[in-house]
Amino acid sequence: MKRLTPLFAIPILLVACGSNDAGETASEDVVVDDSIESVGEMPEVTEFKVVVGENSGPDQTLTVAQGSTVRLFFVNPNEDDEIHLHGYDLGGSELPAGEEAIFEFVADETGSFDVESHVTGEVLMVLVVE
Ligand SMILES: [Cu+2]
Incomplete structure (x- = not known):
């Protein structure tokens, strides 16, 4: 000892x-x-990762409290994509296959917001802020 x-x-x-x-x-x-x-005063961050074709779809719902910080990760391993969060109007630019898009923002507006692929028109997930 x-x-x-x-x-x-x-x-x-x-x-x-x-x-x-x-x-x-x-x-x-x-x-x-x-x-x-001081640890208790750290802002709350909710993270969620969507891999297109693996865990994407309109049944993928993330519910967060209004005012919390949200960090969403998107990757389409197979094809170029264009991923857009409606309402908060994030993304929407070209995302090369295999690259990760990160949307980080404060969820200050309540409601239900689709994340959509502008290539396939598919809803990849739904963000619910309440
Ligand atoms: Cu869109």
């Missing part, structure tokens, strides 16, 4: 930094646990 001697060096360094003569509070200042709290 190793001794954790490096940990004991930290309080000494902190005391050396604070040159004010409040020697009694120095040991309490070493306890820094409010970093845990």
Whole structure:
């Protein structure tokens, strides 16, 4: 078993930094646990990946809360495509076969929005914001 001697060096360094003569509070200042709290304030991101021909279709529904950040990934492994999210009006430009398109946005409008292939006319997924 190793001794954790490096940990004991930290309080000494902190005391050396604070040159004010409040020697009694120095040991309490070493306890820094409010970093845990900041994790809860991270914005929520919902990710969803559609592989055309594998898990695409109008039955692929993603429901998210209004105001959340959404990151959608699309890839058509077999053919060039053109993928468009209606309502939010994202995409719609040419997507070469095998390349990934990423739509990232804040879902600030409620409703049901189709993601459509402009090549085949197929609905690849439906985004529901409520
Ligand atoms: Cu469209």
